[in-house]
Amino acid sequence: MKVIDRGTTEIFVAGGGVAGVAAALSAARQGKKVILAEKTVMLGGLATLGLVNLFVAMCNGRGKQIAFGMAEEFARLSVKYGYGDLTPQFVDGAIPREKLDEYAAIGKKPPRYKTNFSPEIFALQLTELLHDAGVTILFDSIVTDVTMCADDPKRARSVTLLTASGFERYGAQMFVDATGSAQLAYLAGMRVKTGRNYHIFSGMEVSLERCQNAIDAQDIEKLFVDQFGGRANLYGGNQPEGMEPYDGTSSDEVNTYFLRNHLEMLAHYKDAENRKKRDLVTTAGMPQFREVRCIEGDYAFRAEDAYRHFDDSVAAIPDFARRDYLYEVPLRCLTQKEFPNVVAAGRVAAAEGYGWDVLRVIPPAILTGQAAGTVCVHAIEEKKPVAQVDIAALQKQLAKDGVLIHFDDADIPPSSDGTIENSDKF
Numbered sequence: 001m002k003v004i005d006r007g008t009t010e011i012f013v014a015g016g017g018v019a020g021v022a023a024a025l026s027a028a029r030q031g032k033k034v035i036l037a038e039k040t041v042m043l044g045g046l047a048t049l050g051l052v053n054l055f056v057a058m059c060n061g062r063g064k065q066i067a068f069g070m071a072e073e074f075a076r077l078s079v080k081y082g083y084g085d086l087t088p089q090f091v092d093g094a095i096p097r098e099k100l101d102e103y104a105a106i107g108k109k110p111p112r113y114k115t116n117f118s119p120e121i122f123a124l125q126l127t128e129l130l131h132d133a134g135v136t137i138l139f140d141s142i143v144t145d146v147t148m149c150a151d152d153p154k155r156a157r158s159v160t161l162l163t164a165s166g167f168e169r170y171g172a173q174m175f176v177d178a179t180g181s182a183q184l185a186y187l188a189g190m191r192v193k194t195g196r197n198y199h200i201f202s203g204m205e206v207s208l209e210r211c212q213n214a215i216d217a218q219d220i221e222k223l224f225v226d227q228f229g230g231r232a233n234l235y236g237g238n239q240p241e242g243m244e245p246y247d248g249t250s251s252d253e254v255n256t257y258f259l260r261n262h263l264e265m266l267a268h269y270k271d272a273e274n275r276k277k278r279d280l281v282t283t284a285g286m287p288q289f290r291e292v293r294c295i296e297g298d299y300a301f302r303a304e305d306a307y308r309h310f311d312d313s314v315a316a317i318p319d320f321a322r323r324d325y326l327y328e329v330p331l332r333c334l335t336q337k338e339f340p341n342v343v344a345a346g347r348v349a350a351a352e353g354y355g356w357d358v359l360r361v362i363p364p365a366i367l368t369g370q371a372a373g374t375v376c377v378h379a380i381e382e383k384k385p386v387a388q389v390d391i392a393a394l395q396k397q398l399a400k401d402g403v404l405i406h407f408d409d410a411d412i413p414p415s416s417d418g419t420i421e422n423s424d425k426f
């Protein structure tokens with residue numbers, strides 16, 4: 001097999017979803033040479049190409065923001081040119097006291113800090129963001145192999161990509177796996193585990209009726225309506241009887257998933273009577289699998305760790321579906337200590353049970369991406385394995401870049417009822 005040698009860089013990021021973009025951006029802003037390879041031709045991953053265009057709640061549900069850093073930056077960016085409004089009741093990270101009192105007086109819970117966004121415009125903005133930061137973006141480039149160092153079989157040396165030129169090899173000092181499916185980690189020989197995914201596949205439909213709604217409201221977002229192939233929810237509700245969940249790690253499963261979903265989606269459009277009145281404008285360009293593979297990290301993020309502080313926290317995050325639940329993400333969720341130069345980001349970070357759901361959604365995925373990029377910078381500068389970087393220095397840098405490292409104990413509620421809100425969608 002002929003492989004073109006493309007030289008080396010400092011940090012190589014596999015996958016251009018929100019986590020990979022955050023990793024590449026944070027490293028580039030700290031002066032490192034960064035290459036990011038994306039399998040498709042669009043940045044943003046599930047958040048854009050996968051049509052999952054909602055930044056879930058970034059607050060504690062009592063009017064206080066928890067997810068900051070690049071989660072906040074990307075959320076603001078997502079509504080800069082496209083439709084969507086970040087909950088306007090929030091001012092400088094909180095809903096003002098008087099406003100909270102007003103909600104309390106009428107027995108209403110305060111709104112959560114979140115927003116929908118235009119996936120296509122946001123994807124273009126991510127391209128601009130990385131380009132402006134000096135990151136080399138390789139579109140249409142699939143990581144197909146990882147070569148380890150001959151004298152240190154746990155240290156990655158280079159990756160081989162399938163591109164328009166054929167096979168190309170890039171060496172690097174540090175590697176971030178932000179593929180959403182731990183593809184790089186798996187190829188490098190890290191221990192990984194698989195998830196369960198139900199039958200869901202969405203597209204965006206427009207119709208004459210929706211056009212009228214949008215015109216009446218003067219709001220283009222009202223034009224779009226979700227159309228589904230499969231429409232199972234997060235917990236397997238609506239899963240067709242007898243259909244096994246997908247883990248999403250084999251080509252057979254991916255092919256079966258798309259075949260079933262394309263045919264189911266098409267069935268909605270077989271009433272030729274309506275063909276002038278509606279159109280399907282886009283479908284998800286990647287499988288809508290939530291949990292494919294994550295690393296078995298030095299620690300697994302879990303929901304039972306709510307309200308627990310970690311000395312090696314790299315970000316405080318809230319729970320998207322349960323008000324009041326607060327967590328910290330230990331650096332150890334991004335590392336497997338035998339592997340000195342590979343870091344996991346986004347939904348590849350180690351987690352278990354419902355904890356994987358909490359950690360994988362867009363704002364936390366961005367924050368673990370930001371942390372992964374920063375860890376790589378520190379590992380290079382300190383000449384240390386990623387699991388052994390100076391935690392205080394790492395946290396100082398992340399805090400300087402806007403990340404809340406530890407939640408405030410004053411925000412631990414006397415009791416949380418654990419009610420799950422809006423859980424179907426995420």
Ligand SMILES: Cc1cc2nc3c(=O)[nH]c(=O)nc-3n(C[C@H](O)[C@H](O)[C@H](O)COP(=O)(O)OP(=O)(O)OC[C@H]3O[C@@H](n4cnc5c(N)ncnc54)[C@H](O)[C@@H]3O)c2cc1C
Nearest residue numbers: 015017018019039045046143179180288346347360362426
């Ligand atoms: C049905 C569904 C609904 C959801 N709803 C919500 C929601 O409403 N709000 C929310 O916040 N979250 C939601 N999520 C979760 C959220 O969208 C994702 O978990 C999050 O976007 C993950 O980001 P990521 O960057 O880690 O991974 P991904 O978005 O998966 O990005 C990985 C990127 O890596 C690329 N890649 C993969 N393999 C390779 C390779 N070998 N070489 C190069 N590139 C590669 C992919 O093309 C992709 O661009 C939902 C997820 C699903 C499936």
